[in-house]
Amino acid sequence: MKLINNIISKIDDFPTLPTIYTKLNEVTSDPKSTATDVANIIAQDQASATKVLRLVNSPAFGFQRAVTTISQAVVLLGFDEIKNIVLTISIIDTFKDIGNSNYLKPIDLWKYSIAMGIVSRAIAEDIKVESSEKVFLCGILHGIGKLLFMKMLPDLYEKVLSYSYENKVSTRETEVKIIGMHNSTAGRLLAEKWNLPPDIKNVIKFYNIGDNGGEFDLNIAIVHVASVVVDILELGSSGEFKERSINPMAFNKLGLSNDFFTENLSRILAEYRESIDLLLILDKK
Amino acid sequence: MAEYKLLKDLEVGMLIAESIINNYGQLMIPNGSTLSEKHIKLLKTWNIKGAKIKSSEDELVFVIPAFMKKELRDRVLSKFSKLRYSELSTELFNDLIEMGIIYHAKKLKN
Incomplete structure (x- = not known):
């Protein structure tokens, strides 16, 4: 029992998901948000921004021209896909x-x-x-x-x-x-x-x-x-x-x-x- | 036999084995077409991830010998216990096991 309580409190102290993901969640659920709003949030977190660009430019996404800015990536992929990519990056980072x-x-x-x-x-x-x-x-x-x-x-x-x-x-x-x-x-x-x-x-x-x-x-x-x-x-x-x-x-x-x-x-x-x-x-x- | 290939692995001259439809349900390239440079550009523009291609003759003749098939089937089934066969949709379950047999046979071949 002691161990279980210990685990529960450890989970409680476990790092939260990076704020970039929670902020993205807020912005993408607001119908008035634009691609620029979404891009600005990602751009503020330099490490995530670099990884997003590296991913988007990999052959898996198959874009014909190089994607050089986050705004381009947001427009090409859409809010949901970008949000999922950022969540995946955040979780891999948490457990790296x-x-x-x-x-x-x-x-x-x-x-x-x-x-x-x-x-x-x-x-x-x-x-x-x-x-x-x-x-x-x-x-x-x-x-x-x-x-x-x-x-x-x-x-x-x-x-x-x-x-x-x-x-x-x-x-x-x-x-x-x-x-x-x-x-x-x-x-x-x-x-x-x-x-x-x-x-x-x-x-x-x-x-x-x-x-x-x-x-x-x-x-x-x-x-x-x-x-x-x-x-x-x-x-x-x-x-x-x-x-x-x-x-x-x-x-x-x-x-x-x-x-x-x-x-x-x-x-x-x-x-x-x-x-x-x-x-x-x-x-x- | 058809094989799914990612966009980056598609080449001019390959034979399309299943019609390619975009996100709006519009037909982009019909089944049976031979891929052209223009087709590949079209797929890139629409960000379509890949396509089913008719396999080369080399793969068409890939037949799993009966003894090997039995062995592989046992191997796939050994991953399960307490399966209630009668309750599982027979056709779908056979297809699942067949998938495992094909995969492990190809792995052995390579």
């Missing part, structure tokens, strides 16, 4: 100094998270969800609790991983045994502190089960099915060493085309490889 582990390399966990974002987005596009970029974020952030454990409790989490690996038991169950809570509980507490949108909070809490207390939930189902795909393709590592299950309701009710997986395999892989390159770009100082 995680120490290494013998059982789960931080870079592999990032790769896993990025693959989750990409597969989630591909699913969202197949079933015509309106905001596929938000689903992308849900995928990326689903396992934020693991990053939090690795950063806050590196020694204890190493014990969790080594115990799960050696005994071939579920890491999630070991988390409860040794730390006293699932990574999804810790992740949700952080998401609350960061005031992330409710959809994302729900995904963090329930992606592993695949539904919200027996009720179908679109975002949760998407990220759950994405995790099945990423596990089969072995992209990165989630730190889970035991076999897993599939929630039939999430799997059947999404309404995916019957050949969705084989049809989208090459696209998922192409986007994954590209994004890993972007991740390495972001990692450069």
Whole structure:
């Protein structure tokens, strides 16, 4: 119990998301805001501005001419996409100094998270969800609790991983045994502190089960099915060493085309490889 | 067989395997077209991320031998426990496993 209280207070003391993201959130939700308002906020944070430009000029975005100013980037990409890029940059920055582990390399966990974002987005596009970029974020952030454990409790989490690996038991169950809570509980507490949108909070809490207390939930189902795909393709590592299950309701009710997986395999892989390159770009100082 | 390629990997002369539609639902390049310089420019202007391309003959003849297929299928299925097969949509589940088999077979081949 003492440990749980200790963790809760540690999460409470955890850094907030950079002000640039909260400011962007305010400005982009005001219908009167212009691209210049958005650009001004990003330009004030030199480190983020440089990274945004580096990303936008990478081949993934495929622009014909070099994008040299933040205002250009905002106009070309739109408010939502820019906001998501800044959030991704902020989160990578927050967790950049995680120490290494013998059982789960931080870079592999990032790769896993990025693959989750990409597969989630591909699913969202197949079933015509309106905001596929938000689903992308849900995928990326689903396992934020693991990053939090690795950063806050590196020694204890190493014990969790080594115990799960050696005994071939579920890491999630070991988390409860040794730390006293699932990574999804810790992740949700952080998401609350960061005031992330409710959809994302729900995904963090329930992606592993695949539904919200027996009720179908679109975002949760998407990220759950994405995790099945990423596990089969072995992209990165989630730190889970035991076999897993599939929630039939999430799997059947999404309404995916019957050949969705084989049809989208090459696209998922192409986007994954590209994004890993972007991740390495972001990692450069 | 078709393969999705990112915009930067598209080349003049490639065969489009699925019509390309822009964000407004308008048809940009119809299925079966051969990519031209102009097409690629058009895709860049509309910031379209990529396109499905008909695979080269080399990939068309890529057939997974039966023994290997069984082995790979077992490997994919070994990732799961307590699956309630009867409750999963059969066609979609078979497609999921097939995806895993194709992926791991190609990985072994390379």
